Amino acid sequence: MGTLLQENVILDDLKNACKNQLGMDILSAEPIRRGWLNLKWRIHTKDGVFLLKQYNKERLKKYSIPALQRIFAEQNNLHRQGFPCPKIIANQDNLFLESPLGERFMVMEYCSGKTVEPGKLSNAELYELGYYTGKLHALWEELPLAPQTTFQPPKTSLRIAYWEKVIEAAKNMGKSHLLPILEKQLRLTKSFPLENLNLDAVGWSHRDLWVDNLLFDQGKLTAILDFDRMNYDFPQLDVARAIISGALNEDKLNVQGAFAFLNGYRFYHSIGSDFLPNALKLLWYMESEWWLDTELDARKGPPKRFVQEMVWLSDHLHELDTILGNYEGG
Structure with missing residues (x-):
């Protein structure tokens, strides 16, 4: 049919x-x-x-x-x-x-408003998104706790073994052009400070907070959509996913837009200067395995965008504290 x-x-x-x-x-x-x-x-x-x-x-x-x-x-x-x-x-x-x-x-x-292209949210829209993401997490603090998070960060030794396997597969497939990207993931993982990422900060999360699930009208957020993946996890991952989706335009992060998001978010939550760098590092640790593999050059549509985001994060992982660490949290 x-x-x-x-x-x-x-x-x-x-x-x-x-x-x-x-x-x-x-x-x-x-x-x-x-x-x-x-x-x-x-x-x-x-x-x-x-x-x-x-x-x-x-x-x-x-x-x-x-x-x-x-x-x-x-x-x-x-x-x-x-x-x-x-x-x-x-x-x-x-x-x-x-x-x-x-x-x-x-x-x-049927909610009014329109989606915005990835990386094209204005500073005002990012503030709105930060405010309502913070409100969402605050409202969900009233829900019962769950025994464990959906994402269980694997030991770096297991992730190292994964990247070694993917690199070997790329070589066997004759995809030598992918090796610089994949080998970078391996190097980053070997020195990744997983224990420093505030993994005790857990709670209910949307888990799919990217531009396709957001509607805006004249700078105002009119709706957050698609709660299907909601689960008990790391709320900081919602923050990282929203910012990388809304503020990364091609190869440039709108830092002031990211700070505008945090200004909205901290209406409900106290956050420090290391909050966003650590959130983005954890997002890379989770999602790089999803999108960076032997098929990363063949992905289309949203997955192609997610590949670009993970490549950008891996290219700037050691610079995130410098790029974003001057935010004055409160």
Whole structure:
């Protein structure tokens, strides 16, 4: 079945499900070509405009359905508290619905605003993002603690063995042009100060805080989207991901924009001058393994951007304290 035909079959199925489960007649639907594998439509009904999101069955295998249901309930709790995120429409208490053909989906408010290209957030937008990231982490401090973080930083000896394996694979594949990047990861890992990165600072985190999941209107943050990956982790990773996504334009980091983010964030949290350098170092330690491998030269779309971010971080890892360490925290 062709991709477009398959999408139309899924949409027809979801239209029936929306009518039967939510009493919602969909008058028209416009596809939103953003995101990976999941299908999204802007739908028009007699009650207004909403967003319809279908969850790809293969991608959904990586998630726990009960965990997602808890996350969606927490998203609605945030919305009730006035936090800028879309309200999910419920069928009684059920937020994560299932169609007659077995498609998992949700319907939520359609939020105003637009996404901004990676690295192109203004200083005002970065301040807004910092403020609401700080508020999000503060609100989540009320949630029960979890036994461990989602990301368990491996010992550097294990990561060294990983880079040695990837380097050997690149050589065997004849990809000698990748060796300078991969060998740099190995050198950095051998001297990486993992124990200095404040790994005791744990808490509930969004875990996907990058520009595609943010909406702005005239410098104001109108919505944070896609809470699917929310989990107990290192909140500093949310800060690092948001800043590297919003403030790294090609090969230049908007340092004043990064500081604007921190100025917003510290409305809710006390942070020191080493907070952001350490957060970015931890982000590199986690994500470099995800994006820098023998296929780093073939990645497209968002993964290509993530490769660029990890390469920049590895190129400047030893300079982060100098570049960002003059921030006067409070």
